[in-house]
Amino acid sequence: MATTRQAHTVWEGNLIEGEGVVTFDSSGIGDYAVSWPSRAEKANGKTSPEELIAAAHSSCFSMALSNGLTTAGNAPTRLNTQAEVTFQPGTGITGIHLTVQGEVPGLDEAGFIKAAEDAKANCPVSQALTGTTITLTASLV
Numbered sequence: 001m002a003t004t005r006q007a008h009t010v011w012e013g014n015l016i017e018g019e020g021v022v023t024f025d026s027s028g029i030g031d032y033a034v035s036w037p038s039r040a041e042k043a044n045g046k047t048s049p050e051e052l053i054a055a056a057h058s059s060c061f062s063m064a065l066s067n068g069l070t071t072a073g074n075a076p077t078r079l080n081t082q083a084e085v086t087f088q089p090g091t092g093i094t095g096i097h098l099t100v101q102g103e104v105p106g107l108d109e110a111g112f113i114k115a116a117e118d119a120k121a122n123c124p125v126s127q128a129l130t131g132t133t134i135t136l137t138a139s140l141v
Helices: 037-042 049-071 107-121 124-128
Strands: 007-012 019-024 028-034 076-090 092-103 134-140
Touching: 019 107, 028 037, 049 076, 049 092, 049 124, 092 107, 107 124, 107 134
Parallel strands: 092 134
Antiparallel strands: 007 019, 019 028, 076 092
């Protein structure tokens, strides 16, 4: 069964001086301020489209890696994934770097890296972002 999730943004003002609020409608987890300075300079307590992409990518990748490891017979104890989305004003998103550290009993480093590369290529968010260079660093703890 397919699922659909919703969020919406209300933006007021021009790009540079304006600001908006992103609301997570499906989950109801809250409203988050967004602005151009939070995107192109310092976050200053506000989010950005790139941070939201990083959150989506790190969670999707972790789920895909957990599933792949478990299916192969090596269920992880813990996965810690960070996604860094780089934004260059005037150019756009220039890359995403995933870093994952895993605790996976019975699996060696080479097997973990192979599973992580597979998850990077096949998680739905990675597939949605195929126009962006995605790199990966994976290691066991």
